[in-house]
Structures are given as structure tokens and as C-alpha cells.
Amino acid sequence: MTPSPRRYHITTFGCQMNKADSERMAGVLDHMGLVWTDDPYQADLVLYNTCTIRDNAEQKVYSYLGRQARRKQQRPDLTLVVAGCVAQQEGEALLRRVPELDLVMGPQHANRLQDLLDQVLAGNQVVATDAVDIMEDITKPRRDSQVTAWVNVIYGCNERCTYCVVPGVRGVEQSRMPQAIRTEIEELGRQGFKEVTLLGQNIDAYGRDLPGSTVAGRHQHNFTDLLYYLHDVSGIERFRFATSHPRYFTERLIRACAELPKVCEHFHIPFQSGDNQVLKAMARGYTQEKYRRIIHTIRSYIPDAAISADAIVGFPGETEEQFQHTLDLVNDIAFDHLNTAAYSPRPGTPAARWDNQIDEPIKADRLQRLNHLVAVKAAERSQRYQGRIEEVLVEAINPKHPAQVMGRTRSNRLTFLPGDLAVLKGQIVAVKITQVRPFSLTGEPLIPVS
């Protein structure tokens, strides 16, 4: 009798970058003959792909790891892996804290998983956190969806926002070559994928590190050029991209989005704070006036564009008045969606060492007030969909109502409609919106439009 194959499980925390890395690591494990299981407590290999953006994200990992470490004491053949940003931040220290670990690997090593596991199988405890050139994506990712896919275009971050761990854990910017990106997307088109989200921490900084000349002060491989270059890949009907940094967001990029029919009308551009002094202390490199101008320009080209962003409350030194400026910005711009967070001091970042930290109850109060305003504004923004006909790309069953399917509008609103997934999956359906909620919609399908 052949032994049953080893089972693996990956739990992913954090941002889309980590999700994309997990899909590639799952691809490697599939390729090695392991078999996916949903249950981390049935698996023979458990991989936590971790996030350290805020303290609570980091702590979550330790509680999961504690349980697996106890399990390993009963089952020494269990392989325990910590990947991602906590792995990069903590390195060797993680082994001292959880000696049961077999492998600690930073995000730049995701494509090298097989190599690293070979070293583990040879009996080594391995830490891979040195800075490396990202290997081209030779692995075939095991993608969660068969309709939408993430494609990395730039890794790392060259900014130095004073609150943020990302540059420390993700390293310097490394753009992939346009041809390699296009080849990956062509393959996705052949496999039947319909939507691609291009990923980068600051995607609009794409290309700065690529070889090539600068003409009239403009790099010849910038993100706008990339959009034009990728746009006609056949089979792919929608392009999205995230995350944009206000410093690099140009009118030329906005024009490209307005011009290129496959690029969806949704922009995720974090502003972090609506106060210029706070923005300066954060070292963001723009003012709130510049941010407002960008949104204004987007809306002048694409009046119905959906706008989302990230914001932090309770940054060191933030006064009530400065916080009010964030509320003013949110009120004036009326975001479709906003990710909000209380400032969390992070190891190795400048702002964590400052002595003007804000008390936790004040942060919590500001967060609650901001979230309330966000919900009010999102509800107002949703109203415009009532009775409208929207194109929805159907992705999956509505887990709460199996007789419904769900997908997203071009503007990224989650939308539910009655229907059979077997028929509609991967279809773009014209849907008449009948119910609106702050962050989702419900509607009735008209005839399929594609």
C-alpha cells in the first residue's frame, strides 16, 4: 500500500501581497506532491504566512503557533513554517521563542520554498531572512479563485513612513519586467480568468528601478505605460490595481484609466491623515490639498469613480483639532470605503520611539468616531446605485444564501443576485440594483452581457 500523501495547510494574515505569496507557496507544495487540507490540525505541514503591520496582527500569530507547537510535541514529524512579515522582522528570535519551528522565511523567499524545505528534510532548522533578488515567478500558483487573480508587479517599498514596518520587512522596490508580467497574464487569460488585480505596495512607483532611459523627466517603464502594455491581453476583461501612493499618482495615469475600457473605475489611494503637520510627521511627502486635487482630477475624468483609502488615527502628537481635519477630509471626499486603524507603535520604526504617544482610550474614541462617519458616508455613496444597472462579474456562491451568487461591480461593490453558479461563474452579468447597503448591493440579473 502506498502511504497517503502528506497534507499541508496555509493560514494567511495581512494584505493582498501575502495572499498572492501564499498562492505561490501553495503552488510549490502542490508541485512537491503534498495535498491541501482546510484543517490546520489535520495537516502534516502547517505554514503561517504572517503580518506585522500592527501589534494585534503579530500577537495573533503567536497564539496560533503556541497550539501547533504543543501539537508537534505529540507529533514530531509535523513540519512548522512561519513565512511573511513577522518571520522577516523576528528572524532567529522566533526560533528562540518557538523552538519547535522548522523554517522561518521572509517574504522575499516565497518562491524558494521547495529549496528551503529540502534543507528542513535534511534535518536542518532554517532561517531565510537575508535580502535577495526576487526570483521570477517560475511557480504555478494555486489560486483561490478561477475568475479573479492577483499579479505582483512591484515588490518592496522605498518610502520611509515613520510608522511603518513594510520597508523593513519587504525590502527595497523591485519591479518585475513588463514582458514577464504580460506572459503571466496571457496564461491567466488562456486559463479562463476574467479579472486581474495588479499588486504593489506603491504600485504607481512601478518601474523606477528598471533599467532604461528617462525621457523628458519621465521613466520609460512607468505604471501608466505598463497599463497600456497589458491592456489588450485577450480573455482578461477587467484590470484593477492597488495600492496607489498619492506621491506618484499622475494625471496621465488617471487619463489612462479613463481611456482604457478594461481598467475598472475604482481607486485605492491611502491618505493616512487629513492634517498637514501629521502628514509631515508621518513623512508621507504630500499635503492634504494635493490629495484633494488628485481626487478632484479623478472625478473630473471619471465622475462616478469609487474611491477608497486607508487612514490612521492617534498618530503620535495628533491633537483633537488635527483629528478633526481627518474627519473633514472624509466628510468632503465621501469615500466608498475606508480602512481605518488606531496607530500601533512598531519595533524599528521612528514614530514608536517618540515621547508624544496618544493614550489608547483617546485612539479608541477617535477610531469609533471616524468609523461612524465612514459608515454614514458609505451608505450615502451606495444610494447612487439604487435602480441602476451594473455589470457584475460573478465569482462565487453567497455563503449566507446558497440560492444567490456574488460578484463585484466595476467600482468594486460586492453584489448579490439570484442565480446558479454553474451557469454564471466567470460571466459578466447586467444586474438591476434593487437593494443598497453601505458596503454591498443586491439586484436582479437582466440578460447576460458577455
Ligand code: SAH
Ligand atoms: N503602501 C500603502 C500601505 C501599506 S500598509 C501606502 O503607503 O498607503 C497598509 C495600511 O496599514 C497603511 O495604509 C496604514 O493605514 C496602515 N498602517 C501601517 N502601519 C501602521 C501602524 N503602525 N499603525 C496603524 N496602522 C498602520
Ligand code: SF4
Ligand atoms: Fe508603509 Fe509608507 Fe511604504 Fe506604504 S509607502 S508601505 S505606508 S512605508
Ligand code: F3S
Ligand atoms: Fe502585513 Fe506584511 Fe502586508 S506587514 S500588511 S503582510 S506587507
